[in-house]
Amino acid sequence: MTDKLRIGIVGAGIMGRGNALSLSGRADVEITAVTSRSESSAAQLADEISGRGAARPAVHADLEALLADAAVDAVVLTTPDDVHGEMMVLAAEAGKHILVEKPMTTSVAEADAAVRAIREHGVVAMCLFNHRWVPAYAQAYELLAELGAGAVAYARKDDTIFVPTEMLSWADRTTCAWFLSSHDIDLVSWLLRDQVRRVYATARWGKLRSLGIDTPDGIQIQAEYSRGAVATFESAWIYPNTFPTVVDSYVSVIADDGVVQLDRQKESVVLAKPDGYSYPRNMLQRVMHGVPAGAYADAIAHWVDCCRTGRQPLITIESSRNVTAVLEAAHQSIETRQPVDVTMLADPGAA
Incomplete structure (x- = not known):
């Protein structure tokens, strides 16, 4: 090199x-x-x-x-x-x-x-x-180490309808769960320091199909973790475009001795103009004083x-494969209307 x-x-x-x-x-x-x-x-x-x-x-x-x-x-x-x-x-x-x-x-x-x-x-x-490089999420990982066993988690990531109808030309080749909940499954599994063992999922079709895009409007995944924690992963992408952010994101983790809540709907800036009201995003991607910054740039810097x-990345390729396993099982569950077990690989980076 x-x-x-x-x-x-x-x-x-x-x-x-x-x-x-x-x-x-x-x-x-x-x-x-x-x-x-x-x-x-x-x-x-x-x-x-x-x-x-x-x-x-x-x-x-x-x-x-x-x-x-x-x-x-x-x-x-x-x-x-x-x-x-x-x-x-x-x-x-x-x-x-x-x-x-x-x-x-x-x-x-x-x-x-x-x-x-x-x-x-x-x-x-x-x-x-x-998302593992969003400062609040990284802090939550450390805080949860002091709060006992994880018990209940909830993660919501919902987009405005702009994403499947205008931003992506291939929305009918994926789903909101693949596109959005993949982030949350990686994040919550990391926060819980555990792996999903079984899922049950449901989906709703309607709005996007009426627009000629054959993909679900929203999906909910119920997940059981190997040490007993349970989690809900919600994704949807039919919010109206008048919503003040393109993505609405929220995570909570309840443990035996406390709870951590992470709300990214507002990221410290509120902007009101004559033609609208918005919450500008700045945690993932921003340019600060001419230099790319934020969790996105930090994650890429880590990979570089x-x-x-030759060091092992914080996010191992096995852990990302396991996210795919959870989501494939969830989509099987949507089709069969039955719980589906998830087969995981050992993660060499697990805590």
Whole structure:
């Protein structure tokens, strides 16, 4: 490896640009390549990166060409949820470190294949569950260590209808649970220091189907943990666009000796203008004094450091595979209307 970690970005949409922004200001990183389904979008992203004072990345026609580029040490996969699995296997086989947007995959079989390839080829891999770097959530992890056994958890992550109808062109290839609850399942399992063993889930279809998007409006997952805690994971994405934030997020964990509540609806700023009222988001992504900051940038910085040192990331690839297992079981439960047991991998990073 050279003095800088040389990165290829796969996908030039919202998340590809978000990752590029967080990476482009780092002295220990160089974005050397970009690819996307749309060559024009990849070229535009390459131009934006060079416009920030960096060398213009090479624009490759496809993932295969990018993985063959000797000037790429690591890849950042920012493609739709359902295509991550094969890409991770190919990247691992090519000896490239991997950062993948959540969820890791939408199939346990694909997740298991990715874990095998990653471990066999010795690359560093992490799923970008950036919520573990939100200061309040990290503080909650420490506080809960003093409150006894976890008992009951609730996590809500609901989006406005803008997300499945305008932000995502592939909403019918995923669900609100894959897209939203994946964050919360990773977070709550980390906070509880435990793994889900059984789930029962229900879903509602209606609003989005009426708009020609065949995906549930909302999903609720009831989860039992191996040491007895129970949790509810709620996701929906049909809030009206008049809601003051695109996402409404709340987490609570009740333990034997206390409770921790985490409400991210407001993030310390309230903005009122003649045309509306909003709560600007700033914990995950922000630019502070010209420098990318927030939990998103902090999580990416952690992955870069692990790639450069060979350390195990805080979020192991096994733990992210286990999130996929919970969600696959939940979707099976929706279809069968029965509880479904979850088979977990041992997590080498578990407390």
